[in-house]
Amino acid sequence: MPHPRTRVKICGLTRPQDIATAASAGADAVGFVFYPQSSRLLGLEQARSLRAAVPAFVDVVALFVNAPRDEVQAVIDQVRPGLLQFHGDEPPEYCAGFHHPYMRAFRLGAPGLDTPQGVLAAAQQHGAAAAWLFDSYSPGYGGSGKTFDLSLLDAVRREPGSRPVVLAGGLNAATVAASIRDLRPYAVDVSSGVESAPGIKSAEKIKAFMRAVAQGDGAVVDKDAQTV
Numbered sequence: 001m002p003h004p005r006t007r008v009k010i011c012g013l014t015r016p017q018d019i020a021t022a023a024s025a026g027a028d029a030v031g032f033v034f035y036p037q038s039s040r041l042l043g044l045e046q047a048r049s050l051r052a053a054v055p056a057f058v059d060v061v062a063l064f065v066n067a068p069r070d071e072v073q074a075v076i077d078q079v080r081p082g083l084l085q086f087h088g089d090e091p092p093e094y095c096a097g098f099h100h101p102y103m104r105a106f107r108l109g110a111p112g113l114d115t116p117q118g119v120l121a122a123a124q125q126h127g128a129a130a131a132w133l134f135d136s137y138s139p140g141y142g143g144s145g146k147t148f149d150l151s152l153l154d155a156v157r158r159e160p161g162s163r164p165v166v167l168a169g170g171l172n173a174a175t176v177a178a179s180i181r182d183l184r185p186y187a188v189d190v191s192s193g194v195e196s197a198p199g200i201k202s203a204e205k206i207k208a209f210m211r212a213v214a215q216g217d218g219a220v221v222d223k224d225a226q227t228v
């Protein structure tokens with residue numbers, strides 16, 4: 001059975017032309033960052049305007065870090081993301097409380113997330129999530145371009161009840177195909193690796209990244225179709 005196509009989310013978009021490039025290159029989702037300390041931060045009006053530039057069949061993911069509930073709700077109401085991404089220390093009840101599909105991010109290498117069993121235990125608390133996103137630990141929470149040791153996902157990969165795995169953290173066109181071959185994630189997520197400057201995406205890097213994902217998918221066609 002063929003390996004299902006790896007989905008791609010491109011995160012941290014701030015310009016309509018980058019959304020157009022991502023969509024025409026085949027990205028499945030674009031990420032809008034609502035973390036005030038981020039260089040990719042969007043205001044509500046800017047996000048509404050960018051949302052209007054997202055074509056049909058491309059999902060919008062709204063990313064938060066420990067945000068007040070009313071800020072998340074305002075984005076849900078006004079930007080209409082298909083998926084929320086919680087990238088901080090949000091507990092399960094908070095994440096589920098919006099009654100909106102969400103993805104919980106885990107920053108691997110942080111205390112408690114530095115062993116495969118610790119990672120699995122943390123992720124299993126979020127069994128209601130639509131997906132689990134695994135990123136590298138960085139003091140600034142995410143979008144750092146840092147990688148993590150993939151063996152930290154060993155217990156998650158062996159666990160039959162796992163949620164779909166989104167691989168993030170330092171991916172780029174030179175590395176993503178090998179990561180797909182090794183891990184076979186449901187989706188990959190990239191930000192820094194397709195940028196020319198923070199928040200400014202490079203059309204060439206986006207296209208190269210999408211080509212490399214297709215190469216990674218092609219390399220696993222004849223193997224066991226199991227994905228995480």
Ligand SMILES: O=C(O)c1ccccc1NCC(=O)[C@H](O)[C@H](O)COP(=O)(O)O
Pocket residue numbers: 011012033035038039040063065087135140141142143144145146168169170171189190191192193
């Ligand atoms: O992009 C940010 O500035 C950001 C800030 C706070 C939390 C998360 C953030 N970004 C997350 C992402 O862009 C991706 O989900 C992921 O971390 C991949 O980033 P990168 O390593 O830069 O490819």
